[in-house]
Amino acid sequence: MEIKTNRPREARNARIVPPPDRARSRRKPPRNLGQGPMAGRRFAALLRTAGRGGILVVLVAAAVSAYVYALNAEAFNLGKVRVHGCRELDSAGLEAMVAREFPVNTLKIDLAAVRDRIRRETWVRDVEVLRVLPSDLVLYVRERVPAVIVEMKGALMVTDSEGILLDRYDPRFGKLDVPVFRGVLGEDAETYEMYQEENSARIHRGMEMLAEIASGSPRYTRIISEVDIADRNNLKVVLVDDTAEVILGEKDYLKRFSKFINNPSEYRKLKDQYAEIERIDLRFDSQIVYRLRQTDPLKGKTAGLGEQERRNP
Incomplete structure (x- = not known):
């Protein structure tokens, strides 16, 4: 028995297309390497680090420049050597010795070397040496006691x-x-x-x-x-x-x-x-x-x- 319909021939020959997969349609398209929020945050952090490093370099350079300037500035030349605690020792003699044997610029004076030199004096039991910027040294002397x-x-x-x-x-x-x-x-x-x-x-x-x-x-x-x-x-x-x-x-x-x-x-x-x-x-x-x-x-x-x-x- 032959069954006839009213659908045209073209419709009968057309392919049936299934409905779209909605789950697939919700998938995000793949991103290229270096794109996305994570990469952006990393790049921003790198910029901040580089910025801080640059500031640090500038500060160090400024400090070095200031130090080099101070090493040659007359304002830091040795002015006074103040001596405390002398009874048997000649404080004026200690002042003259420091001025004679050590650099003119106070920043170039090695305080440990000054201490070692003064401790070689017979009456000196110990001494504390302090630098008072810009131009002074202070010596606190502890003398030996006759016993x-x-x-x-x-x-x-x-x-x-x-x-x-x-x-x-x-x-x-x-x-x-x-x-x-x-x-x-x-x-x-x-x-x-x-x-x-x-x-x-x-x-x-x-x-x-x-x-x-x-x-x-x-x-x-x-x-x-x-x-x-x-x-x-x-x-x-x-x-x-x-x-x-x-x-x-x-x-x-x-x-x-x-x-x-x-x-x-x-x-x-x-x-x-x-x-x-x-x-x-x-x-x-x-x-x-x-x-x-x-x-x-x-x-x-x-x-x-x-x-x-x-x-x-």
Whole structure:
């Protein structure tokens, strides 16, 4: 059976087109590399970074230019060197030394070098150096303090507590309530400094000994007139108004000294009997050894008596 329709032939032969895919139509077209908001933000950030870098370069260049200008400007030439803390040192001499030995421009002066140079001065223990722009330097000096009197070839000299030789003893230093130290190395200041380490060690040991004795009673050190530090492992002292050498050794200074000082009767007895006691050895725990001074047999009865041992009470 043949079915006929009214549709024209063209319509019957035309292809049926499906409806468009709406999901595909909503897809965004692909972008080329370097396009889009992310790339834009990166580019903007790069521009900002470059801008900041350029500003920094300009600032550095300006600072360098200003510094170079200052290095050659007369306004930064050294004006005043102000010195504080000098008593024994000549402050004018320090000012002249800085002006003579260091650059004219204050910005070219190495403050550490100035400090090292000033610390080589005998009386300088330490110094702080400050730069005050545009043209000044300020020195805060801490001087060494005389603490010890040492005998060198018959001359009395003063050192600080570290054994640094300062000057000849002079009344201007005031009353140094310390015994005279004997037994340092060297015949003058120059040769003393050649043995500085050993001399400082000897003086330090002597000061330790006095401090230990004074801890028992301040009067103990006031009756000591001399300290022999020639052998720092065998210290000796001489008492005021006496000539006998008291041997304390290398330890237990207070114990040994107080044992002798607090029992003077035996010593007085021997002095009354023999007059001349050369040495008193306190290094033994159970006894005190007295050595009598040797004299001419024809002139004194102490000759040949040798050592007399007396046990402690």
